[in-house]
Amino acid sequence: MKIALLGYGKMGKAIEEIAVNRGHEIVLRVSEDIEAYNFDGLEIDAAIDFSIPKAAYKNITTAFKHKVPVVCGTTGWLDDYDKATELCKKEDTAFIYASNFSLGVNVFFELNKKLAHMMKGLDDYAVEIEEIHHTEKLDAPSGTAISLAQQIIAENPNKKGWQLDHADKDEVPVYAKRITDVPGTHTVSYKSKIDTIEIMHMANSRQGFALGAVIAAEWIKDKKGIFTMRDVLSSLF
Numbered sequence: 001m002k003i004a005l006l007g008y009g010k011m012g013k014a015i016e017e018i019a020v021n022r023g024h025e026i027v028l029r030v031s032e033d034i035e036a037y038n039f040d041g042l043e044i045d046a047a048i049d050f051s052i053p054k055a056a057y058k059n060i061t062t063a064f065k066h067k068v069p070v071v072c073g074t075t076g077w078l079d080d081y082d083k084a085t086e087l088c089k090k091e092d093t094a095f096i097y098a099s100n101f102s103l104g105v106n107v108f109f110e111l112n113k114k115l116a117h118m119m120k121g122l123d124d125y126a127v128e129i130e131e132i133h134h135t136e137k138l139d140a141p142s143g144t145a146i147s148l149a150q151q152i153i154a155e156n157p158n159k160k161g162w163q164l165d166h167a168d169k170d171e172v173p174v175y176a177k178r179i180t181d182v183p184g185t186h187t188v189s190y191k192s193k194i195d196t197i198e199i200m201h202m203a204n205s206r207q208g209f210a211l212g213a214v215i216a217a218e219w220i221k222d223k224k225g226i227f228t229m230r231d232v233l234s235s236l237f
Contacts, residue, residue, distance in 0.1 A: 001221055003214075004028035004044045004068065006059040007051030011073070014210035015048055022214060034059050039066040046071060046217040053077045053139060060084050060095070069094035069223065071216045073101050073209065075143030085226050094220050098229040099143030101212030105186075106229050108201040112148050112188055115199060116155035125190040125197070127152060129162075132177045132185040140164065140176040144186055149174055152188070183209075 001024050005012045008031040016026050027044060030037050034055070039062070047063040049056055053076030063070045064087050072095070081097065088095040100106070119125055129152075131145040141164055149162035149172045160170045167173035183203040190197040203209070212229070219232045 001025075001045040001218065002027045002043050003217060004030070004039075004042075004047040004063070006030045006034065006047050006049040006063065006070075007055070007074065009050070011050035011206055011210060012048075014206045015050065015213055018207070018210045019214050019217075022218075024214070030059065034062050039063075039068070044068045045221045048072075048213050048217055049074055050213070057084060061087050064088050064091045064093050064095075067091060067093050069220045070096070071101075071213055071220060072097045073099075073213055075099055075146075076139035078143075088226060092224055094223045094225055094227065096216050096220055096227045096229065096232070098212075098216070099147045100184075100209065101216060101229065102201075102203060102208040103212050103215070103233070104208055105144060105201055105203075106212070106233055108186070108199070109147065109151065111199055113151045113155060115188070115190075115197075116152040119190050119197075120156040120158075122190075122192075123158075124192040124194075126192070127156075127159075127188070127190050128173045128175065130175045130177070130185075130187045130189070132179055132182050134182050134184075135178045135180050137178065140178070141174045142176070142184065142186070144184070145174050145176065148186060148188055 008029045047068050047070045049059050049072040051074050056074040056077040057080040060070050131142045153159045162172040185202045187200040216232050
């Protein structure tokens with residue numbers, strides 16, 4: 001298939017390597033303002049956006065206006081998510097947004113939901129989330145950590161929201177750390193005076209995120225609508 005890369009930093013290059021190894025062709029690489037690039041005359045089966053928060057919405061909607069389905073892994077732009085999905089439907093194309101495309105992380109999401117459901121009645125345990133990323137990551141907490149917090153809140157009626165670093169009793173605290181060259185580590189902990197229960201996902205490289213994004217692009221080709229990685233995973237497992 002023919003793929004456009006919207007964002008050509010470290011993740012874009014990792015995606016390119018995997019896509020080419022899987023037999024795909026990169027027909028467009030956008031590394032600056034997307035309006036400086038010409039979509040006309042290009043055959044594009046899917047676009048993959050791993051750009052920066054301030055560029056993501058323009059990248060996504062420009063692709064939609066050219067009837068190109070989009071896979072987006074950029075976080076920090078979700079105030080405009082509803083407008084983007086409305087345009088996707090209007091243009092009759094397709095969209096997948098995920099805070100994390102790693103197949104392992106998406107399995108981790110399912111474990112997190114199950115554990116949150118099991119723990120919701122155990123009031124002696126206090127839940128918290130810690131995420132560690134590389135120093136170049138622009139948003140904090142990570143989109144993955146926010147997704148984990150939202151899953152916990154959905155399972156626990158006593159939790160009303162999440163907060164970064166400092167949280168009230170009815171909120172989930174999320175702690176964000178930035179360390180050089182850490183691809184991403186997420187830990188969910190339930191702590192009591194007696195013991196601690198933890199689940200953790202540690203990325204060893206960017207390759208897992210890149211592979212998941214390419215698999216999502218392969219899946220979304222020729223589809224119409226708004227989808228999630230759960231839709232993609234349902235075809236794999």
